[in-house]
Amino acid sequence: MNTPIAIFLVSFFIFLVNLIRLRNSNRNKGVSLPPGPTPWPIVGCVPEMWRNRPAYKWVHRVLKELDTDIACIKLGNVHVIPVKSPEIAREFLKKNDAVFASRPVTMATDILSSGFLTTGVVPWGGQWKKMRKVLIADVFNHSMVQWLLGKRNEEADNLVKFLYNQCSSNPNGLVVNVRTAAQFYSGGVMRRMIFNTRYFGKGRKDGGPGFEEEQHVSALLTILLHVYAFCVSDYLPWLRVFDISGHEKKVRGALKIIKQYQDPLIDERLKEWRDGRTKEPEDLLDVFISLKDAYGQPLLSGEEIKAQITELQLATVDNPFNAAEWALSEMLNQPELLKRQKKN
Structure with missing residues (x-):
């Protein structure tokens, strides 16, 4: 009785192996x-x-x-x-x-986008289409750029004031770290356009960033450093529980700092709109909250708004100082160009 069953199992196993081989050979034929x-x-x-x-x-x-x-x-x-x-x-x-x-699905992008609720790091699909439409139609359009011009000008003026105060406070002159100044200018512009404020805390009298702003920008840069960096668990998901390189711990820690400063402001603003205390948009946060769907209901959930605001800041915090450093490096490499800029 056992012999026919054994023969059947062996024959079935051989058939299955040959079927898999045939399938793979057909799939790779000519490729x-x-x-x-x-x-x-x-x-x-x-x-x-x-x-x-x-x-x-x-x-x-x-x-x-x-x-x-x-x-x-x-x-x-x-x-x-x-x-x-x-x-x-x-x-x-x-x-x-x-x-x-489409974007790759990674541990870091999953965490920072709150489960792929945003645009930039989200794989192609319905959520990506929805958020992309919101950004194109309601954020990155000509009228919105002009509407926010005053806020950007305020931060540019504040940057000049901060640099002047830094230099005038030292009669012998002062070396200014361009990267640091540009980083916090970028952060200040985005905070002004999104939250209509320069500081999360009290700030500084000379126009520079306070502890809260320094910590916030540092957390954004930490996430940028890890967002598409090599992480073992992205390729071997069963190792994620061990967090071998500490990658996940760093990303979650940085995001916790960001949310610590942003989420209370967003929650308070959502409550203001629900209670009717705010009726007209004054910044990008108001714009996101005020969007309605075809049935007159809020188009975006609170989690979608929080995740997208974080992503907007991640997308903008490093570009200006990268461009400034690149321009200065080129001028140092080309003395004639530097000489012309000094004359101007």
Whole structure:
């Protein structure tokens, strides 16, 4: 009685293996992946990448050793395709943009977007379409840019005042950290446009950031540093519970600081609109709260508003100081350009 069952099970197992092989061969017929390092079973090249951090330097080394402009690196069950050729990059970003436009699902993006409620880090889908429409129609339009011009001008004036006070307080002159000044100018502009305030706390008399603003901007930059950084659990999800690199702890800690300052302001403003104490928008937070759907109900939930406001600040806090540093570096590299700017 047992012999026929054993024969059947063995035959079924052999049939199943052959079926899987046939399916894989048909799937890969005529298709060859770019060259890459030989992966380990299950974990792929994760151990090698982990040993050779930072990840981006290891990836560049792989491309150089393979003498290729495109490679395929298997991390867990994910095929990562790095490219260094402008022509191939254009294939990804222009010709096949619709195929590669979606964002990857990572631990950090899941946390900072409160479960993918925002726009910039959210995979393509219904929520992405909804929030993208809100930003294009109600935030990033010409009339809104003009409406917020006065707030941006106020912060530009405050930056000049702060730099003047810093220099005049020292008769021998003072070296100003451009990165720090630009960082907190960016933070001040966004706080003014979103919350209609420069400070979360009392601020400083010389126009500079207080402890609260410094902590808030530092937390934003911490998240930016980790948002798309290499994290083992993004490729081996079963390791997330161990948080091997402390990646998740850092992201959650930084987001906690951000929410500590922002969420009470947002909750209070939501209550003002519900109670009828506020009826006309004065800043971007009011604009988000005042949006209605086709049935006259609030278009965005409180969690969506909080997550999108955090993402807006993440998207804007580093660009100005990066541009300022780049411009200064170029002028130092080109003395003639620096000389012309001094004359102006």
